Amino acid sequence: MEIEGSVALVTGANRGIGRAFTRALLARGAAKVYAGVRRPEDFEESGLEALRLDVTDPEQIAAAARAATDATIVINNAGIQAGPGLLEGSLEGARQELEVNYLGTWAVSRAFAPVLAANGGGALVNMLSVASWRANNRFPGYAASKAAQWSLTNALRVGLREQGTLVVGVHVGYVDTDATAGVDAPKVEAAEVAARTMEAISGDEPEVLVDETTRRVRAALSGPLELLYPTV
Template sequence: MDIEGSVALVTGANRGIGRAFARALIEHGAAKVYAGARDPAKVVDQDVTPLRLDVTDHQQVADAAAVAGDVTVVVNNAGIGGASTKLLEGPFDGARRAMDVNYFGTWAVSRAFAPVLARNGGGALVNMLSLASWVGQPLFPGYAAAKAAQWSLTDALRKALREQGTLVVGVHAGFVDTELSAWTDAPKISAAEVAEQTVRALADDRVEVLADEETRKAKDALSLPLDPGAPKTDTTDTDDTTDAIDTTDATDTTNTTDTTAETGTVLGAVLDRWKAAVDGHRPQEVAAQFTEDAVFQGLHPYSVGRQGIADYYASQPLGLTADYRVLETRRLADDLVFGYLGVDFGFTDRPTLGVNLGVLVRCVDDGWYISHYQVSRLD
């Protein structure tokens, strides 16, 4: 969607990631940004429109939808940690509050603004999720459970609002450098980077943002057994980026057609990271999606290893984009997936180039990566 001239609402916009979302939208040309906050006086930026909004107060949510009837982008960012609830002892008050804000608050705002978005042409709905949507957290189980529920809600909204033309985007990140994560010294991504990646996803009509490497690893790990000796579970329709995939079982998964959701999830997660890095003209990030000894054959002489891949993409013109379609998949082994794709490479100064692409995706120590990449021309 086009951010230029859009009208946005950001919940929890007075600080942290919410304020970063508001700034990014303004910087990318939004005509107006409503900055939702429980206390509008705490919204300090002069180029946004403060709006009283406690997402747990149904009357305030209804009032906000009435006031902000011109909105075309809704960003559900408001959230709390709920860390006071311990896993094995103590009261559940913090976890209930986290569920009320993070899950039911997102649901309430989405429900109230869905008809507003429909009237204004469809627009977009963005939900700020988390790496914790996919990974249980013994230190803050209430927060993780609320984010897991919010992820499920996001998928439901995506399916329900598709017919009215609303783009629904799930944004996942690990620790973000805000007050909420001040308690830990773990590596953190900046709120501004999360917001920038999200705005780029909106511009590219992408349904998911995996903001940092830890989040991408967590997404990849959804297709792995729970432990080395555990049986694989049915992961049908758990991929936040796609609709349900044919789950016809195959007795032997070696050298047979495998169209299960698990294989599609593995391949799609890797290719989505590759596409995002290509579209963003980030050569080193593209190369990081490959194994260290990957064989790479683009439209130039082949190379081996990540540096050759980074050099290849660094030589490509700014504005290059990659749109892929999965044509065939095979699960060749537990740690090896084959994908055969159609890819349209778009340019700003020449016609789109259509190619076929074969990739082998391999599971190594910390996730899934492309180990072989072979392009063939259609003409």
């Protein structure tokens, strides 16, 4: 679909990948970009229309859908990593990850599916991860939430086909944001994630594999378990 002249909503738009998405949309000629943020009063980014949007709050989601009835692109970017290790720590963080990453994406998608349909179909983009396909014993709750989000993305792709909505899943490894500041591993720039996603929207592509790690893991899904987990 055409990004130029479109109206987009990005959740979790206040920093990192979310902010990169908003800037990429404006650079591609989007007519309006709604920035879904928890505290609009603290948000400063020129060219954007801030909306109060906590993706775990049904009332705020409903209000955002009423406010952004002109949206033709919705990007579910809001996400957290808060869970414990595999064998210790409170499970409350893992519950929060599921609430935000999985159920939050589901709730926003439900609310905006009719909006997209009314505006000709448009595009729904879910920010996923290589963790959707490969578990991590350091962050098992996060990986599980992303696996659930990937499954949801596939369900949305099937369920929204008849209304003409393009559903895009974006997968990437570590991205260079403040959330990964303590991670000693190769990282992708947030701007690259956004640029590749814009290309997918413009080219009607349903899946984005941003980096080589993600492409390698995606290919390994059809092989033996040892390809994903060499130490097993």
